[in-house]
Amino acid sequence: MKKLAALVAVIAVVSTAAAPPARAADTIKIGAAFALSGSIAVYGEGFKKCVDLAVEEINAKGGIKGKKIEIVYEDNKSNPKDCVTAVRKLITVDKVPVIFGPAGSSNFMATAPVAQENKVVLISAQGAAVGLTRAGDYIFRVFPSDTLQGPHLAKLAMSKGYKKVPVMYVNNDWGLGLKNAFVDAYKKMGGTVTDLIPYDEKKTDYRTELLRASKGNPPAIVNLTYINEGAVQFKQAFEMGIKTQWLCGSAARAPKMVELAGKAAEGVIGTYPSVPQNTKAYQAFKEAYKKKYGDDKIPIFGDYNYDMVYLTAKAIEKGGYTADGIRKALPQVAKGYKGVTGDKTFDDERSPKYAEYGIWTVKDGKIEDYKK
Amino acid sequence: MDPISYYLQTALNGVLAGCVYALFAMGLTLIYGVLNFVNFAHGELIMWGAYFLFLFMGEPFGLPLYAALPPALALTGCLGIAMDFSVFRHIRRANRLTLLIAAMGLSVFLRNAAQFFWGAEVRTYGLEVTAGMRILGLTLTTPQIAIIAVTILCVAAVYVLFFKSRLGKSMRALSDNLDLARISGIDTKRAILAAWVISAVLAGIGGILLALDTNLSPEMGVINLIKAFAATLIGGVGNLWGALLGGLLIGLAENLGVLFVSPSYKDGIAFVIMVIILLARPYVIIGERSD
Numbered sequence: 001m002k003k004l005a006a007l008v009a010v011i012a013v014v015s016t017a018a019a020p021p022a023r024a025a026d027t028i029k030i031g032a033a034f035a036l037s038g039s040i041a042v043y044g045e046g047f048k049k050c051v052d053l054a055v056e057e058i059n060a061k062g063g064i065k066g067k068k069i070e071i072v073y074e075d076n077k078s079n080p081k082d083c084v085t086a087v088r089k090l091i092t093v094d095k096v097p098v099i100f101g102p103a104g105s106s107n108f109m110a111t112a113p114v115a116q117e118n119k120v121v122l123i124s125a126q127g128a129a130v131g132l133t134r135a136g137d138y139i140f141r142v143f144p145s146d147t148l149q150g151p152h153l154a155k156l157a158m159s160k161g162y163k164k165v166p167v168m169y170v171n172n173d174w175g176l177g178l179k180n181a182f183v184d185a186y187k188k189m190g191g192t193v194t195d196l197i198p199y200d201e202k203k204t205d206y207r208t209e210l211l212r213a214s215k216g217n218p219p220a221i222v223n224l225t226y227i228n229e230g231a232v233q234f235k236q237a238f239e240m241g242i243k244t245q246w247l248c249g250s251a252a253r254a255p256k257m258v259e260l261a262g263k264a265a266e267g268v269i270g271t272y273p274s275v276p277q278n279t280k281a282y283q284a285f286k287e288a289y290k291k292k293y294g295d296d297k298i299p300i301f302g303d304y305n306y307d308m309v310y311l312t313a314k315a316i317e318k319g320g321y322t323a324d325g326i327r328k329a330l331p332q333v334a335k336g337y338k339g340v341t342g343d344k345t346f347d348d349e350r351s352p353k354y355a356e357y358g359i360w361t362v363k364d365g366k367i368e369d370y371k372k
Numbered sequence: 373m374d375p376i377s378y379y380l381q382t383a384l385n386g387v388l389a390g391c392v393y394a395l396f397a398m399g400l401t402l403i404y405g406v407l408n409f410v411n412f413a414h415g416e417l418i419m420w421g422a423y424f425l426f427l428f429m430g431e432p433f434g435l436p437l438y439a440a441l442p443p444a445l446a447l448t449g450c451l452g453i454a455m456d457f458s459v460f461r462h463i464r465r466a467n468r469l470t471l472l473i474a475a476m477g478l479s480v481f482l483r484n485a486a487q488f489f490w491g492a493e494v495r496t497y498g499l500e501v502t503a504g505m506r507i508l509g510l511t512l513t514t515p516q517i518a519i520i521a522v523t524i525l526c527v528a529a530v531y532v533l534f535f536k537s538r539l540g541k542s543m544r545a546l547s548d549n550l551d552l553a554r555i556s557g558i559d560t561k562r563a564i565l566a567a568w569v570i571s572a573v574l575a576g577i578g579g580i581l582l583a584l585d586t587n588l589s590p591e592m593g594v595i596n597l598i599k600a601f602a603a604t605l606i607g608g609v610g611n612l613w614g615a616l617l618g619g620l621l622i623g624l625a626e627n628l629g630v631l632f633v634s635p636s637y638k639d640g641i642a643f644v645i646m647v648i649i650l651l652a653r654p655y656v657i658i659g660e661r662s663d
């Protein structure tokens with residue numbers, strides 16, 4: 001029995017060692033640690049479609065210096081642990097120099113140090129958390145950081161005449177980052193933050209937090225919340241008879257939030273990074289998407305994924321197919337590059353320098369653009 | 373809101389949370405009393421109870437709330453029995469560590485099963501959101517009144533069952549000494565079965581009340597189990613009235629804590645209380661009975 005086991009082990013070792021080397025050099029391989037199963041797989045599918053679309057377009061035009069792009073998809077199962085496993089696999093087995101990172105700030109941040117240590121470029125197309133790219137100089141994003149959203153939210157509060165507000169926020173990387181960005185900007189504009197109320201995710205009862213926020217009946221409360229948390233909070237505030245203007249960030253802007261909160265979400269307003277869809281580039285992208293998938297509804301953040309592929313391809317073309325080449329070329333090719341999601345010029349933290357922000361609201365049970 | 377109402381409202385929030393914790397804790401402590409182990413899968417009874425109601429209120433049943441309640445609670449009771457039959461009955465005499473790990477495994481399995489059927493996202497029963505009533509400057513909603521009323525009813529029912537009925541007496545005898553109870557001719561099988569049903573139904577009722585007041589998610593059992601466990605420890609493991617008191621205390625402590633400490637430590641408060649109790653009353657772990 002022992003001999004048999006040893007034999008099996010030997011065969012296993014030999015066969016892995018003798019496995020043919022990755023089809024070298026005839027394709028340009030890019031890793032993608034996407035959520036293809038698990039709780040946010042619904043997003044992952046959409047990202048994949050948009051990435052595939054961009055790759056198909058680039059390959060149809062001759063690829064990168066004659067070589068076709070090939071995306072190596074790895075399922076990250078929507079949780080930080082498997083995200084790390086997926087990224088490690090892409091680095092060690094597929095030996096790709098660049099990886100499209102997982103969605104979800106906590107997922108991405110779990111993998112960023114791994115990529116940084118291995119000196120592999122990791123790019124996010126949907127992370128807004130302020131500290132997302134801080135793991136090091138190999139980590140990039142094409143989605144605007146909340147350092148940009150904070151001032152917009154402060155401006156919104158000031159323009160509505162709210163000079164004193166309490167701030168509630170979800171106590172994680174995203175909430176804390178946006179809170180700091182908001183508070184800094186708001187104070188500079190002359191506003192006063194009356195109370196700071198951090199709270200945990202995934203709780204079911206926020207009544208006492210709400211009670212504390214509503215102390216002294218503030219005309220407006222800033223609440224940097226998620227879909228589920230926001231739904232519970234608006235519902236409970238409604239039940240408690242708290243009448244205030246809720247000011248939110250982008251993470252609560254979802255039909256699911258309105259579905260869960262019902263009429264309690266009516267009138268909530270908030271900021272979000274908006275992509276002007278009337279541009280020529282966006283229309284062309286939409287048209288191509290419709291042609292390929294027969295659907296004109298662009299998946300959420302799909303446009304950012306699309307831009308990410310083009311930017312990466314440009315960087316490989318300019319800097320060569322190595323991690324260091326891509327890392328150095330990315331800011332150069334991004335400078336002034338107008339993607340479907342706007343100007344992709346990077347700032348010092350390897351995040352987009354510019355972003356446009358819109359204001360959303362809930363009206364008659366639907367998420368709409370806010371009109372004064 | 374004037375300062376007195378402000379604190380009273382907080383206390384009321386604490387009592388409401390406490391009532392639900394107490395319902396969970398009573399079921400947990402009951403199983404501990406009778407079978408002498410902490411059922412770490414108790415949280416999943418809470419969650420499945422809430423989801424069973426969701427099942428009967430949704431398609432294809434489409435039952436109204438009151439009609440969906442009996443089958444939902446019946447199924448939760450059955451799940452309690454199924455837990456015992458599938459796992460715990462076979463390892464009745466095993467040591468506590470074995471039981472603990474089995475319960476944890478069962479908990480993960482049941483949580484994943486719920487996620488498989490209903491998905492990971494948060495759900496609601498879809499009841500209309502209504503503004504709460506104003507009573508003496510305090511706000512109270514219908515589900516909240518139900519929470520208080522149902523908790524009182526459950527406590528009364530448990531009291532009658534345990535101290536006035538034969539079945540309750542046999543359960544208490546079992547809780548004192550399983551072997552002695554068995555040789556004195558008590559039908560231990562029946563008593564253990566009853567303990568599982570009561571524990572599961574209490575968990576189910578609590579889960580449903582919690583979900584009515586807030587919403588449902590496959591994770592809802594986990595965090596509430598910790599609160600229930602802390603409540604059980606405070607009250608003395610195996611002690612029903614202690615569980616009730618412990619639940620109320622935890623609810624009050626964490627809600628008052630929000631006003632005086634940062635709300636981000638809300639869950640931490642239950643942990644701190646739990647650790648202090650464990651330090652002060654270590655026999656809970658060694659296994660000596662505290663009642």
